[in-house]
Amino acid sequence: MPKISKEAFQTLIEEQVPLATLFGIHTEAIGKGTATLRMHYNPSLIRPGGTIAGPALMAVADVALYAVVQGLIGQVEMAVTTNLTINFLRKPSQNDIVAEARILKLGKRLAVGEVTLFTVGEAEPVAHVTGTYSIPPR
Amino acid sequence: MPKISKEAFQTLIEEQVPLATLFGIHTEAIGKGTATLRMHYNPSLIRPGGTIAGPALMAVADVALYAVVQGLIGQVEMAVTTNLTINFLRKPSQNDIVAEARILKLGKRLAVGEVTLFTVGEAEPVAHVTGTYSIPPR
Amino acid sequence: MPKISKEAFQTLIEEQVPLATLFGIHTEAIGKGTATLRMHYNPSLIRPGGTIAGPALMAVADVALYAVVQGLIGQVEMAVTTNLTINFLRKPSQNDIVAEARILKLGKRLAVGEVTLFTVGEAEPVAHVTGTYSIPPR
Amino acid sequence: MPKISKEAFQTLIEEQVPLATLFGIHTEAIGKGTATLRMHYNPSLIRPGGTIAGPALMAVADVALYAVVQGLIGQVEMAVTTNLTINFLRKPSQNDIVAEARILKLGKRLAVGEVTLFTVGEAEPVAHVTGTYSIPPR
Numbered sequence: 377m378p379k380i381s382k383e384a385f386q387t388l389i390e391e392q393v394p395l396a397t398l399f400g401i402h403t404e405a406i407g408k409g410t411a412t413l414r415m416h417y418n419p420s421l422i423r424p425g426g427t428i429a430g431p432a433l434m435a436v437a438d439v440a441l442y443a444v445v446q447g448l449i450g451q452v453e454m455a456v457t458t459n460l461t462i463n464f465l466r467k468p469s470q471n472d473i474v475a476e477a478r479i480l481k482l483g484k485r486l487a488v489g490e491v492t493l494f495t496v497g498e499a500e501p502v503a504h505v506t507g508t509y510s511i512p513p514r
Numbered sequence: 515m516p517k518i519s520k521e522a523f524q525t526l527i528e529e530q531v532p533l534a535t536l537f538g539i540h541t542e543a544i545g546k547g548t549a550t551l552r553m554h555y556n557p558s559l560i561r562p563g564g565t566i567a568g569p570a571l572m573a574v575a576d577v578a579l580y581a582v583v584q585g586l587i588g589q590v591e592m593a594v595t596t597n598l599t600i601n602f603l604r605k606p607s608q609n610d611i612v613a614e615a616r617i618l619k620l621g622k623r624l625a626v627g628e629v630t631l632f633t634v635g636e637a638e639p640v641a642h643v644t645g646t647y648s649i650p651p652r
Numbered sequence: 653m654p655k656i657s658k659e660a661f662q663t664l665i666e667e668q669v670p671l672a673t674l675f676g677i678h679t680e681a682i683g684k685g686t687a688t689l690r691m692h693y694n695p696s697l698i699r700p701g702g703t704i705a706g707p708a709l710m711a712v713a714d715v716a717l718y719a720v721v722q723g724l725i726g727q728v729e730m731a732v733t734t735n736l737t738i739n740f741l742r743k744p745s746q747n748d749i750v751a752e753a754r755i756l757k758l759g760k761r762l763a764v765g766e767v768t769l770f771t772v773g774e775a776e777p778v779a780h781v782t783g784t785y786s787i788p789p790r
Numbered sequence: 791m792p793k794i795s796k797e798a799f800q801t802l803i804e805e806q807v808p809l810a811t812l813f814g815i816h817t818e819a820i821g822k823g824t825a826t827l828r829m830h831y832n833p834s835l836i837r838p839g840g841t842i843a844g845p846a847l848m849a850v851a852d853v854a855l856y857a858v859v860q861g862l863i864g865q866v867e868m869a870v871t872t873n874l875t876i877n878f879l880r881k882p883s884q885n886d887i888v889a890e891a892r893i894l895k896l897g898k899r900l901a902v903g904e905v906t907l908f909t910v911g912e913a914e915p916v917a918h919v920t921g922t923y924s925i926p927p928r
Contacts, residue, residue, distance in 0.1 A: 394558040395567050420532040424591035431573035453562035461599040461737040463764050465757035481741035488739050599875040601902050603895035619879035626877050670834040696808040700867035705809050711845035729838035737875040
């Protein structure tokens with residue numbers, strides 16, 4: 377069992393991460409070391425060329441890693457991202473984005489994970505993210 | 515002279531990058547291979563812990579690199595980020611963020627730059643970004 | 653069929669990449685968008701703490717991505733790395749390292765891949781790499 | 791005064807980091823939050839195209855960050871890299887490489903720095919690196 381339910385995590389981000397609501401980010405599943413989030417398409421996410429802005433993809437990936445970490449260690453608000461690398465792979469179409477995140481390593485002080493981002497219904501990823509969260513002393 | 519004025523770049527992002535407006539991003543200067551942008555603080559930028567959400571910092575950095583690239587090659591809408599790495603250095607306070615961007619290498623196909631992000635009025639950076647833009651054939 | 657055999661790729665690196673020989677890098681397999689390389693342990697790879705030096709892990713990962721790219725587009729010597737991000741996950745023991753690489757996106761101008769590095773015989777990865785190769789015009 | 795002299799650091803890497811000797815890495819200066827290292831050119835550093843192999847550039851950058859960290863906190867062998875991102879900017883010629891490293895943030899648990907790499911005598915950098923070291927509890 378993950379240490380936070382998808383409902384509790386969704387409530388947390390709705391209450392404490394206004395960007396998640398602005399971006400239409402919804403928690404679909406939290407597993408043991410995994411999380412799936414969806415970002416509902418809306419026109420405020422676009423950039424020149426009619427595609428989804430990179431920072432919106434970074435946002436859903438970052439929140440997805442936050443979900444993975446909280447699923448593993450429980451609700452720790454002060455777990456913070458220490459770094460994140462995103463590779464943009466394909467131009468996303470104007471559609472929902474699904475973020476599939478999984479843990480690569482959970483240590484005492486750092487958690488590293490990766491996220492693959494897809495346009496819903498398409499097989500090839502639009503972006504790939506690796507990120508590190510710092511875990512506060514407990 | 516940069517190939518796009520700060521006013522023209524600001525108009526571009528206001529018309530074509532809705533996130534830039536949502537995030538209160540304002541173009542302060544574009545030079546030859548440099549750009550300075552400011553993100554005006556507003557409460558929708560926060561995350562748990564009362565600090566500014568990482569994706570908002572990524573957004574202003576990404577737009578700042580876009581300004582640098584357009585200052586060098588002119589208005590090319592389809593210049594797109596191919597990758598971006600952010601290191602979070604210090605917890606930003608609830609205040610405006612200034613992004614100082616500069617080019618590291620302008621090639622025919624790729625432009626690489628770095629951005630240092632500060633809380634306005636503070637000497638130590640809150641984050642550091644490197645990113646690559648792909649430049650379409652001309 | 654990959655566009656370069658493992659034997660031809662091994663010959664190439666032995667002739668043209670002296671570091672690969674210094675590091676004991678051996679090509680085990682090249683598939684369609686994948687490659688598996690092994691770095692044979694030798695004492696010159698260590699760093700303080702009795703573990704394998706980070707740059708040796710970066711080297712085998714970089715060469716593994718080179719194998720993936722050559723497997724997809726054929727022998728193109730001037731395909732060059734444009735950037736690489738490595739996350740160190742666990743302390744490798746003094747043993748061979750296996751690098752499992754796969755393509756994330758093959759474009760006309762850029763190829764992006766990821767590599768997961770293991771100590772031979774262990775299930776948990778010791779490092780994770782993403783990297784981009786620039787493909788010369790053909 | 792830095793907490794390790796350039797001579798002591800050079801001795802450390804010669805005794806404990808065989809790769810540094812293989813690569814001809816020499817410590818030129820360690821300051822307060824800075825370090826300058828040189829990698830002497832030798833033919834084992836090349837890659838196809840007659841340029842210096844990326845992993846050699848990564849190696850000197852990684853060791854330069856290690857020098858910065860030890861200059862700030864003293865000789866701590868188990869400070870280890872947690873991640874590193876390199877952007878390759880220009881093709882280095884067959885000549886010595888100079889690595890100029892500086893700290894971006896020294897925290898209790900993590901140190902983040904950046905390194906700019908030059909071919910000796912040339913003004914434009916050949917590569918740019920950011921990296922994070924984990925500092926063991928003291």
